[in-house]
Amino acid sequence: MAGALAGWLTVGLLVAAVVIAVHHSRRWRAGAAAEVDLVAGLKALPKRYLVDVHDVVGRKPFNARFHALTAGGFLASLVLLVLAVVPWFRGPLLWGLAALALALMLAGALMVGWRRHVVKPTELSGGRFARLPVSLIAYAAGLLVVALDRVAGGALPHGVTLVLAGVGLFGGADLLVGVGRGPLKHALHGALYLVAHPRPGRFSGRDRGGERKRDSALAPLNLDDAKLGVEVPLDFAWNRLLGFEACVQCGRCESVCPAYAAGLPLNPKALIQDLVGAMEGGAADYAGHGHPGRSVAGARGPHLPVVGEGAAIHPNTLWACTTCRACVDACPMMIEHVDVIVDLRRFETLEKASAPGKAPGVLEELRIADNPGGFPAVRRIDWAFDLALPLAREREKFDVLLWLGDAAFDLRGQRSLRAFIRLLKKAGVDFAVLGEDELDCGDLARRLGDEATFQDLARRNIARLEGLSFRRIVTMDPHALHVIRNEYPAFGGAFEVVHHTALLLELVEGGRLTLGSLSGTLTYHDPCYLGRYNGVTEAPRRLLDMLGMERREMEFSGLASRCCGGGGGTSVTDVAGDRRIPDVRMEQARETGAACIAVACPNCTVMLEGVVGPRPEVKEIAELVLEATE
């Protein structure tokens, strides 16, 4: 009796859940049109879930285990309970299997409870999530006893089993009704989002090095669109809105965000929840950490501007993002926070011209002078007069084009470039530079939302590069590397680009550079645009390990490296926090006790060298390699 009742009630709850979900879907379906191949997405779903999602979830094995137990047990139990509606199925076997599923789920639910109420990781949200373990345990425990009672042929009094079935189904109801607003919302929307993901490219497998392929290029904006960028929630494509709904508020993004760690007013989890709230309008229904130093969001609704002093998201939150992609990399729901940030910035910059701090000046210089500092073009190489750099325009054919980047205007950058150029000469590399013909790659403009200036720079750079005959581009600037390698193809520029650390490794391994041995200790700081954006974390380490120095790893390293604070235009928008982002990073370097922090990006060099007080010496890898060759 209790068994059949449980079955029917489960069916009822599932129907209710579907009704709620369909009703709820009006919110995200109202988003802008998006080109999505649903069939391909559906086909790819199992693999996207089992490989890509679990790659991320599995970084915390305990969580992966309780999730597998809870979710697996729950889904299996639902299927079995629905089958219990059919009398023919009702038997010891069904109830035995159900008991097994529920027992597994109970184990998982207890783990969830342990985590939420004993371990209490600070990044977790409260609210509805706080009673999640209760619902899970109620459902699993209540129905487990019912199932066991069925297996045993009804050993318990009917009244008891009915009460237990009621407790179980009450828990089940809380869970299933939650597909609209509760914790279980992530399961349905997460699955749908995996099907309709705006970046199907990120699931396309692994490269030869075994790394997951990275799809980190920003999508071009059609500058002829009536509205540029995102103003109101419904300007987002529907599958982006679906992604926000998928957020499970696990807080992994929060705990890796460099801005959050430094007390800048940005918490990626709260950002996504701000958008969820904005889709719905009305008061906040979010019980996690907010954006440091900022009170709860202001007026919001699907048709109200997202960004503004009194709107869903404060401008300082938007401009505090370094675009380091740590949140994207950490998100088990595959949400693309950086795309969101840039979409919103595009509207702010292109339609409202409201980029803050030094950003407007820098963007103006980029438009007028083709570099953010507003320097005359000749200044990109005049510091290197004594190096007699071969000019690309004077060379018919050459092997390597050295992309100097914005660092060429900076004294510190020039020092690193000098070291690298000396190594190129030592190794007899046939290289040339664009010199005065090099324009800014456009990275800064693009991250600041100025897609127009970016596209202009990109097209002109591509035209200049295409007029030359060379094999590949090398650069010391991972931002330029990313933009030219990954973002120029959308504008017709296809170039082979290598980071200077890769080329140096090649030269050393090929015997063209001979290294002596250095002594001392170092730690390596991965640049975001080399590591997370391009998946390169091992090559620089291999090169460093050839120098004979002892290498120590920081708390956050490799793909999980912590940003220096120099990306995404944050150095010009200059949003204040409790601390400076590089100070936080330097503290992690200090903790290793290493005497030297090896860097591989001019932005990182500047940011980390700006840290005052006793600290490891900041050295560009090329500088270390040069030392080892001398």
Next chain:
Amino acid sequence: MSAPHDALLRPLTIKGLTIRNRIMSTSHAPSYGKDGRPQERYQLYHEEKAKGGIGLTMFGGSSSVSPDSPAAPWNQISVADDGVIPHFRAFSERIHSHGAALMVQLTHMGRRTRWDTENWLATVSPSREREPASRSIPKEMEDTDIARVVADFAAAVRRCKEGGLDGCELSAAHGHLIDQFWSPATNKRTDEYGGSLENRMRFSVQALEAARAAVGDDYIIGIRMSGDELIDDGLSHEDCLTIARTLTERGLVDFVNLIGGQARDHIAHAISLPNMSFPVAPFLALASAIKREVGVPVFHAQRITDLATAARAVEEGHIDMVAMTRAHIADPHIVKKLMEGRADDIRQCVGAGYCIDRIYAGNDALCIQNAATGREAFMPHVIAKAEKARRVVVVGGGPAGLEAARVSAERGHHVVLFEKDTTPGGQVRIAAKATWREALTGITRWLFLQAEKKGVDIRLATEATADAISAETPDVVLIASGGTANRGSIPGAELAHTTWEVLTGAVEPAESILVYDGTGQHHAPSCAEVLAKKGALVEIATLDRMVGEEIGGTNQPIHLRELYKLGVILSPNLQLIEIYPEGNKRVAVLRNEYTLEEEERLVDQVVVEFGTLPVDWLYRDLRETSVNRGETDLDALLSGRPQPSVEGLNGAGGFALFRLGDAVAGRNIHAAIYDAARLCKDL
């Protein structure tokens, strides 16, 4: 304002030459020439700057083009014959190998030299006016002389080109022959070379035209000239503007290297080589005015000692090349350090004028604070690590002790420095209390910061004792405990105050004071100036022929000017032989050096300067327990070898003991620093 490198680390192209940055060193006469040629020492001195990243280094201040402008004074260079060309070639190759450009200055000194040297030829000039500085009375040039010297200039410029130099400048500053023609003060001629400015310029135009004819239009020829002679009967600013405009408009010069003032007498000389009493870049405005009038790059030197000032001068468009000449004597690696982000490590010129003052006393140029400058053959500017790290204890935080600590730390040794005062600096801190001498503290401040940066364990307010030293188990103990003021040994010496007591403020000045100068150095005039400024009636007596006789030509005139302005009575040729009390007052007995007649002064205070006596009690305490009984092996020291006593240490305890600076005998800052650097570089 943008960072210094933005303005300074940019190339400058003049004709076919691109100079890698905007920092240069002007031609000067360090007295390193040998047999009238720039040989190894001279070349190494400039090579160090080229290694240090300088854009252009110019050598050979006042290199002579004619036999009646002798190269012998200040051991200068003669470009009057082809024998110089191979030296120029070697020099050019050496400098070019480091990416720097090299030029020379050519001149005929006219009356501004001596007749009683080298060729014993009469000095020549447009007219017969005696020059106060050189005291020479010249022969008035005849037309044949003019034609000869014009041809000599052309031949000399040709030698520069053949020697591979990137260019040259003709000196028409500091009262040389060309500007003797220009200046109405020295040109009283009535022929076509005198009278109107156009006539007075004729000689220079002929010389430059002849030079152009000899080397063609492509070769770089510049002119060093004043922007205003700053005297009533000399060249006015307008005259100088006209000259610069004329020479550049006619395409005769490719750059103008501009100074302010002239140098025909002592004070003019001191002003044209501004010491630490001047603000930085005092004549930049003159160069800036010239730059507005001419279409060629303008170079300018004169007390531009720091990068911020240098950058401002270029960034704001006052000048094109900034000459940091004395700044490079203090630190030849300025540009390199700027490029490497180590601008804080630059040893900044303090404007003591020690380098130039030595020249005018017939010595070689040495830097008061950098013992390696001019000694590149055996003193390194960059200290190499020692093979074996040792434990070094330094006693004393004055110039000798700090330099010893700095060099030892650079060598990689573990260094502890004891200084009994709460602040480092030693006697420099006392000297710096004298009005315009304040900048001297820059010397010890740099040493202290470097020692600290290199990890020296500096223990201030800690007096060293034998026990404290042995607790450090040192291999080497360096006693640089300095000296203490000497009250002298004349009868009544105990009634005298020392200059130290006055400068430190230990003794308040009374109404009337006799300062007695027994050393002829900066101390007594500095002290007299301080006392007079505090309102005392001051007389300064000395047994020398003039007050401050040991002080060189860029500093003594400033002392004298200040003393005269304050009404201090200067009484040379008197020796202090006794002091006795009379009531609350003192009677100082002075004896004329020449007549032996005695005279007395009834004053409130007598302040004496007799130099210092070594503070050596600790040295004596340690001497017998040291392995070398405090002896420095002079052979090893002078030949740049490690001290055998230190080499012989076997780690079984025992230490070698050395004394440095005034703890040996009272001398000066350079001696203290050289003592320390020379010994420690090989330890």
